[in-house]
Amino acid sequence: MAAGSDGPLEGLKVLDLGHQIAGPYCARLLADQGAEVIKIERPVTGDVSRAMAPFAGGEPHPEKSLTFLYLNYNKRSLTLDLKSEAGRKILLELAHDADVLVENFEPRVMASLGLDFKTLSAVNPKLVVTSISNFGQTGPRRDWRANDLIDYAVSGVMSISGYAQREPVKHGYFQAGYVGGLAGSIPTMAAVLVQGATGRGQHVDVAISEALTSTLLLTVPYYTYMGETQTRRAPVGEAFGNCARARDGWVVAHSPRSGEWGDFCDVVGAPELKDPKFATARGKIANAAELDELLGAALARHERFALFEEANRKKILFGVVQTPEDLANCAQLAERHFFHEIDHPAAGRLRYPGQTFDASESGFAISRRPPLLGEHTDEILSELGHSRQDIERLRELRVV
C-alpha cells in the first residue's frame, strides 16, 4: 500500500458541504484515496455530527465526537456562513476551482441558498455536484423529512426484519447514512470519469432509501416472480442461519450446501441431526422446530470462537457474533492493518478503523488528522487570494 501522495484521486479537488453521516462519509471515501477535500462547516457550531454521541472521554465536546472524528479525517475545515452573500460568494470562488461538490441537504436547500446545480455549473461547467438525499431530487416524496428510521421503513427492509408477532425493526446503529455515503461514491466517480474524458460536469442524484431497497434481492423478485410478499419470520428455524446461543456468546451456524450437512453435524457435535430430513433447505423449513431444539442444544455446548474456527477449517460457513470489543481486539483486522492511530489536539491519541480494501499500487492512506472547527479557514482563504485584512473583515462579519 502506497502513501497518500500516490492516491488514485491525487489532484481531485472536492468540496464537502455534507453534514451528519452520508455526505461526509462520501467525501471521506474520496479523501482516503488522495482527493483534496475541503470540509465546509457553519461558523460557531460546525457540522451537527460534532454534537453527536459518543465522545472521546464521554463528555460532549465539539472536537471529541467520535462520529465527527471518524468521518472527517483526511479533510481540511473551513467555516463559512452560506446564508450570507459574502459566504455564498466565497463558496462560488471555491466551486470555480473544484472538481466535485458533495452535499446532503434536503433537496430544496441548495436552491434556497442560491447554489442550485445550474448556478454552480455556470461558475464551473466541469463541476460534478453530488446530492445525497433520503428519497432523491425528484418525485412526490422529494421534500419529505426523514432520518434512518424513516428511510429503513420506506425502503422495505424493515418489513422483513424482526419477528412476526412483533414490530418491524431497523438495522442497528446509523447504517442508512453509511449506505448513502458509500452509494454516493459510485456515481460520483462515474461522473469524474466523464469529466476526465469530456470536460463536462453533471448533477448526481443519490437516494438513500433506494440504496436500502437495493439490498432486497429476494423480497423484490419474490413479488415480481411469484406474487409473494416476504414478511417477518416466526422465531422458528432460528438456530440455523440466525444468531444462536453458544456457551459464551452467540454464533450464526450456516452452510448452504446440503452436501456438507454431515460435516456440519460433526462439527457442532450433533449426530442426531444427520437425518436427511434436515439436510435440504426445504427440509429445514418443514422440520424447523425440531431443528431448533437439537441444533440449539448442540451449539450451546461450545465456545463461540472455538466453534467458528473449527467450522471454518472444515469449510463449513459459520459466523461468530462479534461485539465492538471483539472487533477492537480482532487479530484478523490487526494483521490487515485496519486500525490507524491518530494524534488529535483535543481528543488525544485514538485508534480509527480504516480501509475496506487494499490495492497493490495505490490507495487508502491517512495523511491528515480530523480538523478542528475552521482550522484551515485562513489557509484556504489565502489560497483563494484573500488578504489578511479581508479575512479579518470576514471574521468580524461572522461569515467565517
Next chain:
Amino acid sequence: MSGDMKVQDLPLAGVRVIDASHVFAVPYATGLLADLGAEVIKIQAHTRMDVMAGHGPFPENIPGERAWDRVGSLNTVNRGKLGLSLDLTKPEAIEIFRRLVRVSDVLAESFTPRVMKKLGLDYAALRDIRPELIMLSNTGYGHSGPWREYGSVATSLEATSGMCWLSGYEDGPPSKIGQSYTDFLACWNAVYALLLSLHRRRRTGRGQWIDLSMYQTGAATLGPVIMDYFANGKVAGRMGNRNPDMAPHNVYRCAGEDRWIAIAVDSDEAWRALIEAMRRPAWAGDTRLADARGRIQYSGLVDEHLSAWTAGQHAEALATRLQNAGIMAGVVENGRDLLHDEQLRVRNFLEAVRHPPEAGIGERRYIGRPWKLSGAALAITRPAPQLGEHNREVLTKLLGYSDAEVDAMKKSQVIGNEIVTANKVQPLHLEGMRRNHRIGQPDSDYRKA
C-alpha cells in the same frame, strides 16, 4: 428498457469487464458497471449450479427444465451481461480465459485465495499477459491474515463484522436484519474501487490488484462504535428502533394486516405539531413529555399514546398528513408496496426488463440503481444472459476462434449450454414458508404491478 439509449454516451463505454464470481456481491457490482455502459462478460459454469440457484424465486414458482436461468435474484444481479460458460477444470477453458483477459480492462472475481492461484489466474500471472489489468478479488476476510482461507457468505459476515450484535430489539437477542447485508456493502465498495482504479489508469496507464475484504466493509460502517470501545471501553448495545436523542422514534401499528407507520420527532416544535395533528388529546398536558429529555425518559408511555392513536388509521394517509405538518414519518413498506410505490414509479427505480421468449420469463421489473446522472440516461441494458447464451459470439467475434473450433469446444464440454449433472430443482416450499411466517398471503395480480 430504454432501447434507444446510446451506450457510447455512458460513463464506462468501451470498458470491458470479466465477471468471474458467484452469489451476490461481485455479480451485483459488475451488473452496476454494465448499467454504467461497460461490456460485462459473465463467466458461468455449466458443471454446477450457483449456490443461490436452489433458493429461487422462480417465475410462478416453476423451476422448469432450466432452473439456473430462472432465478429472480441472480437475474437481478446479472442484468446487462453477456454469458460465457466455461469449465475451468479444463486447460482449454483456462486458455480461453487468458485470451479474454488480454482484451479486457477489468477482472472481478470472488474465489477463495488459493483457487485463482491454482488455476494460474491470479494477479501475478495475469499481469504478465495484460499489464494494464485492473483485478478485484473479493473474499470474506481478505487475502492475508489468519482467517484468509475462511469461506464466507453474508449470513456469517453480518455476525462477524459486528452488525448482528447491534441489530434486533433492544430487549431481545442479537439478530440478522434484512438479507445478505454485507454483500451490498462489498458490492458498492467493489464498484467504487474499480472506478477509482480506472480513473488512475487513465492518468498513469497502470493497472492494479484490489484485495477487498467483506468483513472490513461491514466493520467500517461501525467506526464510531468501535472507537467508543477504544476510547472509553464502552461496548454499545442494541437500540432497536430507538434513538438516543429523539422520542417518539419508533413504528406504530395501523389499520389492516401488518401495516405500520414509522414516526420520528426531532424537535419540540415537531412534537407540538404532532400534538396538534392528534387534536390535543387529554394527556397532551403531561408536562413530563414537553421536552426531548422527558419524552426519552418516558418513551414507553409516549409509544403507548401514539399506538392508541395510530391503531385503526390508514398508514399511507397518516404518513402524508404528518409529513405535511413537518413531522418525519413513513409507511413500513413491504415487497408488494414497493412495486406499487408512486415515488419509485416516477423515478423508474424498479425497471421493466423483457426476457427473450425462449426464457419463458416474460417481462419483469428489477431493482435499478439508487442514483441518477444528469448527463446520461442509465438503464438496465439487457436481461441477464441464459447459460452460455453468448458463447459463440464472444469466442468468434471477440477472441477470434473459428466456428469449427467453437463446435469442438462444445463437443468436449469446454463450453456448454446446460448443466447436465444437476439434480432436478424443486419449487420453493411456499406453504411451509407461509406457516413459518416467511411469506404472507399471495397476490394474484402481481404480473400487472
